[in-house]
Amino acid sequence: MELTVTGTNAITSPFLHAWDWRVALYLFLGGMAAGLAVMSSILRLKNAGKSAEGESASFWGPLWVPIILSFGMLFIFWDLDRKLNVYWLYLTFKPFSPMSWGSWGLLLFFPVCALNALVTMPGEYRHWLRFDVLRTLVDRLQPHKRLLAILNFVFGIFVGLYTGVLLSAFVARPFWHSALLPLLCLVSALTAGAAFMAIIAKRKAVKLFFTKVNVSIVIAELIVMVLFSIGLATSQGGAVMPSFSFILEYLLYGMAIALVAKLLLVTDERSDALPDRAVLLMQVSAAMVLAGGLMFRISLVYAGQLSHLV
Amino acid sequence: MPKYAMVIDQRRCVACMACVVSCKKENEVPPEHFRTRVLEMVEGEFPKLRMELRSELCNHCDNPPCVANCPTGASYKREEDGLVLLKKYRCVGCKACLAACPYDARYINPDKGFADKCTFCEHRIKEGKEPACVATCIGKSRIFGDMDDAKSPVRVALQGAHAEVLLKHAGTQPRVYYIKKFSKPE
Numbered sequence: 358m359e360l361t362v363t364g365t366n367a368i369t370s371p372f373l374h375a376w377d378w379r380v381a382l383y384l385f386l387g388g389m390a391a392g393l394a395v396m397s398s399i400l401r402l403k404n405a406g407k408s409a410e411g412e413s414a415s416f417w418g419p420l421w422v423p424i425i426l427s428f429g430m431l432f433i434f435w436d437l438d439r440k441l442n443v444y445w446l447y448l449t450f451k452p453f454s455p456m457s458w459g460s461w462g463l464l465l466f467f468p469v470c471a472l473n474a475l476v477t478m479p480g481e482y483r484h485w486l487r488f489d490v491l492r493t494l495v496d497r498l499q500p501h502k503r504l505l506a507i508l509n510f511v512f513g514i515f516v517g518l519y520t521g522v523l524l525s526a527f528v529a530r531p532f533w534h535s536a537l538l539p540l541l542c543l544v545s546a547l548t549a550g551a552a553f554m555a556i557i558a559k560r561k562a563v564k565l566f567f568t569k570v571n572v573s574i575v576i577a578e579l580i581v582m583v584l585f586s587i588g589l590a591t592s593q594g595g596a597v598m599p600s601f602s603f604i605l606e607y608l609l610y611g612m613a614i615a616l617v618a619k620l621l622l623v624t625d626e627r628s629d630a631l632p633d634r635a636v637l638l639m640q641v642s643a644a645m646v647l648a649g650g651l652m653f654r655i656s657l658v659y660a661g662q663l664s665h666l667v
Numbered sequence: 668m669p670k671y672a673m674v675i676d677q678r679r680c681v682a683c684m685a686c687v688v689s690c691k692k693e694n695e696v697p698p699e700h701f702r703t704r705v706l707e708m709v710e711g712e713f714p715k716l717r718m719e720l721r722s723e724l725c726n727h728c729d730n731p732p733c734v735a736n737c738p739t740g741a742s743y744k745r746e747e748d749g750l751v752l753l754k755k756y757r758c759v760g761c762k763a764c765l766a767a768c769p770y771d772a773r774y775i776n777p778d779k780g781f782a783d784k785c786t787f788c789e790h791r792i793k794e795g796k797e798p799a800c801v802a803t804c805i806g807k808s809r810i811f812g813d814m815d816d817a818k819s820p821v822r823v824a825l826q827g828a829h830a831e832v833l834l835k836h837a838g839t840q841p842r843v844y845y846i847k848k849f850s851k852p853e
Binding site: 359363438448 | 682684687699700701703704705706708710735736737738739741756757758759761763765766768769771773774775779780781834
């Protein structure tokens with residue numbers, strides 16, 4: 358068929374390209390912050406907090422959550438074409454708009470993760486708190502440390518899912534319009550969070566724990582991705598499949614698993630006797646998982662816009 | 668309460684593009700941006716060729732995904748006549764409506780940043796006039812009127828004609844109807 362169109366808009370023709378790398382980065386950083394919130398809460402709640410003792414990641418993990426989230430939000434703010442109107446997001450609640458849920462969700466998540474970071478702050482860093490009001494707040498919240506960790510976990514799951522719901526709500530874009538997408542984004546967020554924890558953890562046993570967690574979630578992610586791809590191949594979303602695949606992410610994740618495969622045989626999590634080479638493998642595999650997660654978000658944002666309902 | 672709709676009688680379209688031009692002029696649509704477009708689709712192999720001419724614009728859906736997805740309530744469906752319109756002062760330029768619209772009817776106004784689209788020339792309707800594209804259509808291919816009025820041009824045009832909507836399976840319930848067959852429905 359020969360098609361001539363008079364009156365096309367560059368932003369929608371021949372394909373939609375409303376969102377670019379800024380949205381992809383927002384989704385990646387938002388997902389990583391969510392995953393990190395979940396993983397740092399797991400460290401805090403596991404073994405009644407004993408696993409977190411003496412581990413610097415139990416503080417740095419929660420502290421990175423609001424920082425990474427801020428950068429993510431900065432990118433989505435950057436993408437808005439009418440930035441000065443941003444306050445309207447918080448004067449409205451639209452129950453059928455995922456973006457509205459996300460705006461409000463992030464507004465609630467941010468103080469929770471920031472407070473969680475403050476209460477996990479060890480004594481030697483307390484001098485960072487310049488204002489008395491902050492020190493008083495931290496003291497008052499100390500008895501609620503566990504509750505904050507649980508809230509952080511719950512919001513982490515919510516935001517991790519949201520990064521997928523945001524895209525899956527668009528019936529017009531068959532590539533995104535899948536009920537599996539929120540799940541896929543959640544597991545991607547959790548892998549990024551676990552990888553980040555594995556990188557910043559000081560103790561080898563904690564590194565090993567998050568590496569093992571990561572491998573389990575990466576395997577789950579690969580399964581969900583296969584199911585997602587089957588869904589695409591059997592729907593209109595499959596139309597963009599020839600020009601798009603998750604091959605690079607499969608490769609990165611596959612290599613990351615292969616790198617740490619031997620370490621999975623180490624069962625004693627209390628062991629800090631792992632050789633330096635094993636630590637290096639864990640660091641490299643975690644970095645590859647983060648790179649895979651970024652690739653996934655970029656591919657997702659661009660491929661979805663290539664697909665069109667026919 | 669009127670229920671405005673448009674009928675595109677493709678049998679009468681000559682692809683003169685007058686609708687595209689009049690829309691741009693009437694609504695001061697910025698250069699390189701359009702609220703309506705005309706598709707010329709040629710199928711088959713010479714000498715057995717078939718051409719379809721189709722005007723496309725915002726479908727003012729009864730179940731508009733752009734309205735549902737708008738996080739600020741800037742996009743809304745006006746209760747009194749069912750037009751899908753935009754409160755420009757509330758638009759944050761997030762482009763969710765662009766991604767949500769299966770008809771690709773929206774664009775971002777390059778000067779002001781809001782997600783602009785066809786309004787069925789609601790400023791003209793208010794004055795009792797037809798939308799600019801309808802008023803200028805030389806072949807009377809574009810027909811506009813109130814679906815609740817049995818004597819309105821749209822109801823008359825649809826009577827006994829094969830009428831279709833675009834992407835019916837999307838569930839958007841569009842208000843722009845297309846007639847392209849000469850025969851009557853069985």
